[in-house]
Amino acid sequence: MGVTYEQAGALAWQWLEQIARVSETEDPESEGVTRLCATREHRAALDLLGGWMRDAGMTVRVDNGANLIGRYASADPDARTLIMGSHQDTVPHGGKYDGIMGVLLPLALVHYLNDHAIALPFHLDVVAFSDEEGTRFSSTLLGSKVLAGSFDPVMLGAEDDAGVTLRQALLDFGCDPERIADDRYPPGAALGFVEVHIEQGPQLEAEGLPIGVVSAITGIERHKLSIHGLAGHAGTVPMHLRQDALVGAARVIGLVDELCKTTDELVGVVGKIDNSPNGVNVIPQRTDLTVELRSPEDATRLAARNTLLARIEAALAALDLRLEHQLIYEQAAVQCAPALVAQLEAAVAANGVAPRTLFSGAGHDGLAMQALCDIGMLFLRCARGVSHHPDEAIEPDDLSVVVAVLASFCMALAESADQPVA
Incomplete structure (x- = not known):
């Protein structure tokens, strides 16, 4: 019969609990999660994520900006690519879900697709961006700027509190910062970028909705x-x-x-x-x-x-x-692509949830990725809107709703291209 959406969501929950322990802090429950760019915790997180990606039938690589990219490949090597993902890094003593949840839910989707032997007419790349928060080097959106082709090499000279430059940290991580420009997606190669993130606000919880569609990033x-x-x-x-x-x-x-x-x-x-x-x-x-x-x-x-x-x-x-x-x-504000907003709203409705559209009051990797392709975004409700704090909390059952919505979205995207799912 194969893995169900509920089982895929439960697997994502297990992964979230496991990777939360990859932190400078000893107890993520009381002290939160601290995982900064190009550190041993970053390496350990990529090792875990890479293993889970391979288990789901993906090929895995780390680029020169320290992004981890897993590909669920189309049978057509020249197919375009749908990109999903979020950041793996945290603020100091942050929560267990901000960023990393948006990596693990698309990975749970791929686990579902692979288990059911569902082939897509496009590549599906899941990205764990290296540094969205900018905590170590004040290098906000480092990973997404690398993939979008907008990274400024001047940033390589930025130093952390110990005087280590971003260039040196990337070299120590096994990257070649002089080749960062080679890691951007080719123009026209990306179908779009979709990110799942906790809302970081109270609106969805107040309205009793597990999920919402983002219209714009502030x-x-x-x-x-x-x-x-x-x-x-x-x-x-x-x-x-x-x-x-x-x-x-x-x-x-x-x-x-x-x-x-x-x-x-x-x-x-x-x-x-x-x-x-x-x-x-x-x-x-x-x-x-x-x-x-x-x-x-x-x-x-x-x-x-x-x-x-x-x-x-x-x-x-x-x-x-x-x-x-x-x-x-x-x-400047970034508007989510109207077509992607409509497709995500339809996927939400197809899974029995009233579509709710709201804007993001926080910045996300989509701010950089919009230079590459159309962007879309889903919010997951979080308790009391708390974020960047150890008390960050979500409903485990909501994870399976997101997996189902992402699956519906991918199937509809495949059909809209007149390339039916195999």
């Missing part, structure tokens, strides 16, 4: 604001004469919160504050803070930026404070 911008006032004795300067930089910062925080709560598909935060001279009885002279805005629609984000900066300047001028402002980071 655009992000970050600002550094320095508010200048005048220090003085907190007991002798009258309130109406004060130029208190921290009071100005409080106004900024309120303006960010108000704008984001009244603008659809916009979120933001003041995440970091430094106050000077930071004395208990001294009026603050300078306060530095960061402002981050995110939206899946760049037009919404840019309009919000202009509105916010105008309101901040007016508020600080009224307090007789001076503002210095710098845009320190900007990443």
Whole structure:
């Protein structure tokens, strides 16, 4: 009879529990998982994953960016390739599912396909990207940029906390960083890229849905604001004469919160504050803070930026404070391909789940992969939306739902190409 979707999902759960122990931490339950790029933990994870891939009938290779790529090959060597996968690396003391779940669920799908001797008219590549989080070298999206052909060789000079360069780490890992440009997928070779990821938010759980379809990956911008006032004795300067930089910062925080709560598909935060001279009885002279805005629609984000900066300047001028402002980071939003969104929605519906479309407020490897091909994405619900934390949790039964949805998606993709599944 062959492996069922439920059994494939259960196997994915076993794999998740096993690979969570491949970590710098001793106890992933209490301390979380720490697995960084080009480390012995990375090597051990690839050894495990590579073995499971071979057991599922895949050929396996590691490229010069330390990505692991398993291929479930089509009978046609010239066929195009559907790419699935996610990142194997974590943040320090992260959860057991962020990233790695998106490697193991496609692998469970291949296990199902191989067990049922189902051939596809396209190659199916499952990728464990080397470094999405950027924890060790601040090299965010290293692996996906390598495959998409957008990796900047300048990044090879980045150093970790011990002074080891990314170039040296890759060499020690057995890679040849000078040949990274050779590892991109050829133009036109990829059918598309599909990633499965925990939602990292509470919406699916709140709606009682195991799975959702992602419409876009958010655009992000970050600002550094320095508010200048005048220090003085907190007991002798009258309130109406004060130029208190921290009071100005409080106004900024309120303006960010108000704008984001009244603008659809916009979120933001003041995440970091430094106050000077930071004395208990001294009026603050300078306060530095960061402002981050995110939206899946760049037009919404840019309009919000202009509105916010105008309101901040007016508020600080009224307090007789001076503002210095710098845009320190900007990443445009990436829209998932409408055709892939529709096909994923149909696959979700075919498996008895009401399709729910939502945008991703976090960045993912699709930000880089969109330079190569169309991208699509599925979210799996997670408990209370907790992520990047040891308390990250999912429902084991949801894994079999994803395997079934991915199978339906692949079958429909094969049929749509007028190349029926064997």
